[in-house]
Amino acid sequence: MTQTLDLAVIPGDGIGPEVTAEALKVLRKALDGEDVEVKETHYSLGAQHWLTTGETLPDDVLDDLRGRDAILFGAVGAAPGDTRIPSGLIERELLLKLRFTLDHCVNLRPSRLYAGVGSPLAAPGEIDFIVVREGTEGPYVGNGGALRTGTPHEIATEVSVNTAYGVERVVRDAFRRASQRLRKKVTLVHKHNVLVHAGHLWKRTVEAVAAEFPEVEHDYLHVDAATIFLVTDPGRFDVIVTDNLFGDILTDLAGAVTGGIGLAASGNINLDRAAPSMFEPVHGSAPDIAGQQKADPTAAILSAALLLDHVGQGDAVFAAAAARIEAAVKADVEFRIVGEQRTTAHIGDAIAARL
Amino acid sequence: MTQTLDLAVIPGDGIGPEVTAEALKVLRKALDGEDVEVKETHYSLGAQHWLTTGETLPDDVLDDLRGRDAILFGAVGAAPGDTRIPSGLIERELLLKLRFTLDHCVNLRPSRLYAGVGSPLAAPGEIDFIVVREGTEGPYVGNGGALRTGTPHEIATEVSVNTAYGVERVVRDAFRRASQRLRKKVTLVHKHNVLVHAGHLWKRTVEAVAAEFPEVEHDYLHVDAATIFLVTDPGRFDVIVTDNLFGDILTDLAGAVTGGIGLAASGNINLDRAAPSMFEPVHGSAPDIAGQQKADPTAAILSAALLLDHVGQGDAVFAAAAARIEAAVKADVEFRIVGEQRTTAHIGDAIAARL
Ligand SMILES: CC(C)[C@H](C(=O)O)[C@@H](O)C(=O)O
Ligand SMILES: CC(C)[C@H](C(=O)O)[C@@H](O)C(=O)O
Numbered sequence: 247m248t249q250t251l252d253l254a255v256i257p258g259d260g261i262g263p264e265v266t267a268e269a270l271k272v273l274r275k276a277l278d279g280e281d282v283e284v285k286e287t288h289y290s291l292g293a294q295h296w297l298t299t300g301e302t303l304p305d306d307v308l309d310d311l312r313g314r315d316a317i318l319f320g321a322v323g324a325a326p327g328d329t330r331i332p333s334g335l336i337e338r339e340l341l342l343k344l345r346f347t348l349d350h351c352v353n354l355r356p357s358r359l360y361a362g363v364g365s366p367l368a369a370p371g372e373i374d375f376i377v378v379r380e381g382t383e384g385p386y387v388g389n390g391g392a393l394r395t396g397t398p399h400e401i402a403t404e405v406s407v408n409t410a411y412g413v414e415r416v417v418r419d420a421f422r423r424a425s426q427r428l429r430k431k432v433t434l435v436h437k438h439n440v441l442v443h444a445g446h447l448w449k450r451t452v453e454a455v456a457a458e459f460p461e462v463e464h465d466y467l468h469v470d471a472a473t474i475f476l477v478t479d480p481g482r483f484d485v486i487v488t489d490n491l492f493g494d495i496l497t498d499l500a501g502a503v504t505g506g507i508g509l510a511a512s513g514n515i516n517l518d519r520a521a522p523s524m525f526e527p528v529h530g531s532a533p534d535i536a537g538q539q540k541a542d543p544t545a546a547i548l549s550a551a552l553l554l555d556h557v558g559q560g561d562a563v564f565a566a567a568a569a570r571i572e573a574a575v576k577a578d579v580e581f582r583i584v585g586e587q588r589t590t591a592h593i594g595d596a597i598a599a600r601l
Numbered sequence: 602m603t604q605t606l607d608l609a610v611i612p613g614d615g616i617g618p619e620v621t622a623e624a625l626k627v628l629r630k631a632l633d634g635e636d637v638e639v640k641e642t643h644y645s646l647g648a649q650h651w652l653t654t655g656e657t658l659p660d661d662v663l664d665d666l667r668g669r670d671a672i673l674f675g676a677v678g679a680a681p682g683d684t685r686i687p688s689g690l691i692e693r694e695l696l697l698k699l700r701f702t703l704d705h706c707v708n709l710r711p712s713r714l715y716a717g718v719g720s721p722l723a724a725p726g727e728i729d730f731i732v733v734r735e736g737t738e739g740p741y742v743g744n745g746g747a748l749r750t751g752t753p754h755e756i757a758t759e760v761s762v763n764t765a766y767g768v769e770r771v772v773r774d775a776f777r778r779a780s781q782r783l784r785k786k787v788t789l790v791h792k793h794n795v796l797v798h799a800g801h802l803w804k805r806t807v808e809a810v811a812a813e814f815p816e817v818e819h820d821y822l823h824v825d826a827a828t829i830f831l832v833t834d835p836g837r838f839d840v841i842v843t844d845n846l847f848g849d850i851l852t853d854l855a856g857a858v859t860g861g862i863g864l865a866a867s868g869n870i871n872l873d874r875a876a877p878s879m880f881e882p883v884h885g886s887a888p889d890i891a892g893q894q895k896a897d898p899t900a901a902i903l904s905a906a907l908l909l910d911h912v913g914q915g916d917a918v919f920a921a922a923a924a925r926i927e928a929a930v931k932a933d934v935e936f937r938i939v940g941e942q943r944t945t946a947h948i949g950d951a952i953a954a955r956l
Pocket of ligand 1 (some may be wrong): 342794
């Protein structure tokens with residue numbers, strides 16, 4: 247019986263369309279010969295779309311997205327100097343709105359230093375960890391305000407909101423993932439000596455969930471100390487679980503130490519599978535190199551592998567296709583020649599050819 | 602006419618007393634032969650003191666501190682496993698209370714990669730920047746709360762409070778410092794695309810203050826991007842201005858890329874000079890190596906130089922003494938022998954001898 251994989255594709259702005267095209271190319275090739283029909287519905291959304299239409303994410307589009315199996319997302323965002331677009335609007339009203347509305351509570355970000363990839367660290371060692379970043383709470387809830395704006399008496403607040411419900415599900419997911427890994431270790435990152443209330447909720451939750459996973463070790467690091475370890479001993483990490491803001495910071499830094507965010511993939515996961523999960527490279531839209539075939543599509547391609555792994559729910563066909571993509575990427579990056587300039591499509595082709 | 606430098610000394614816990622002793626040794630030596638009388642009043646405060654007395658920072662001690670010219674602070678904090686002390690209590694009720702009560706609005710943290718010091722980065726380049734971290738607002742205000750604690754319905758919040766008054770004074774200080782430096786460049790670090798209200802206050806303030814300093818350039822980075830640059834191109838930074846939490850994270854990372862927080866000094870500055878400023882190494886109390894003369898006192902010694910520079914207010918005697926300490930540290934670290942084990946006192950003696 248033929249299965250259908252009903253994909254929503256949001257290429258977005260800047261280099262988004264170029265890297266997404268390669269991700270789709272590789273995804274299709276990885277499923278070649280399998281009894282899976284891949285259906286793509288493309289959505290025009292992002293800064294460019296807003297400039298033309300004034301729309302960020304209309305309700306009917308959101309409803310339509312809800313019916314798909316998964317979303318492949320490129321990148322969105324205006325050029326830094328473009329003053330026609332209110333700053334941060336697209337990020338909040340499109341990207342964050344998707345994450346929040348579709349309840350993408352786990353923002354999953356693997357970090358691996360591939361053989362052959364240069365790290366800015368002199369002695370990086372082996373790096374292979376995942377960050378389970380909370381995706382729907384914390385300082386990202388948009389719960390701030392301002393009073394007397396623009397006067398010398400202005401006061402501006404930002405409220406980080408953390409719930410037992412929201413924290414527990416991501417902590418349990420982190421332990422579950424750790425239990426399936428070799429080293430079986432969870433590190434909670436927070437700043438509980440200062441952010442007492444949120445911090446204690448996270449700490450207590452980790453202690454409680456840890457009891458359900460006796461085979462998984464856990465420890466704790468303040469976020470400042472965690473950034474130190476990311477450059478002095480990144481090999482110490484296996485699974486990091488942390489809040490939305492700390493996760494944002496740590497995963498960009500992790501991307502940098504593993505050779506650049508051109509390789510960093512991510513999944514925004516709806517754990518209940520009540521809505522489609524969304525897969526996107528960690529990098530942004532890089533307007534400066536857009537349309538020039540200069541972007542590295544590897545992060546987008548690895549995001550497609552995360553997508554297959556997630557939608558397959560352990561189905562052998564999908565799991566094998568995801569594993570093949572990862573192996574092809576591994577082989578490709580291992581033999582990349584320093585200084586060699588390959589186009590975006592050329593890299594996509596090379597990875598597809600290795601499948 | 603003899604001047605008196607009336608110092609409060611808070612050695613604290615762990616390695617605090619050892620490194621502070623060396624800082625005082627070097628400070629005294631640097632003023633040797635000058636017409637300055639150095640008076641020291643030592644205060645017993647910290648985790649150990651709390652265990653003995655139940656006191657964190659009594660009002661009469663705080664009043665007494667207010668009368669001093671400056672505070673030299675070692676490090677405080679219980680051993681991680683010590684469950685007798687409520688976690689974070691000493692940090693909040695002593696360290697943060699001092700910073701907040703004495704209105705230490707600028708937390709000044711220089712980052713310099715000295716010749717001869719190993720960086721974890723393969724190609725660190727020249728690193729010489731300062732971070733002007735806001736010290737009395739932001740997510741550090743202790744303005745959170747929790748509801749239904751310990752139940753599945755718990756909600757915990759943390760409120761970041763930012764005021765025009767608080768932001769403007771540190772931004773102006775950052776521009777003032779930048780205007781006296783060679784490269785004259787300020788980088789604001791925030792996350793204004795997500796933390797809109799606080800972020801816009803910071804951005805608007807930087808634009809307004811920048812107009813007063815036409816000779817100073819400025820740019821902006823999201824905090825996640827800033828961590829990337831700290832490992833891929835730290836040389837791009839001259840003066841970073843940022844909030845309390847981002848500043849905490851960035852300065853630990855900066856300490857790591859410049860060879861370890863054993864070298865990172867800081868000043869908690871009261872800009873009005875209405876209360877004493879406080880100078881402390883960025884590192885913690887490191888209970889695991891306490892009392893063994895294994896700690897590097899360099900960060901404490903450099904903090905003493907920042908102290909002299911600040912209390913002297915440009916007075917040539919103090920400025921020269923501060924410069925001599927910095928030069929002595931520079932010379933000492935340049936000729937450190939890899940793998941050589943010097944005691945804490947030995948390093949202090951060596952630096953003092955170079956003055
Ligand atoms: C664009 C921005 C809102 C986003 C975030 O902060 O989550 C990005 O930095 C990321 O990490 O995906
Ligand atoms: C101990 C802690 C409260 C403190 C902070 O977060 O400011 C420390 O990390 C620092 O950077 O001085």
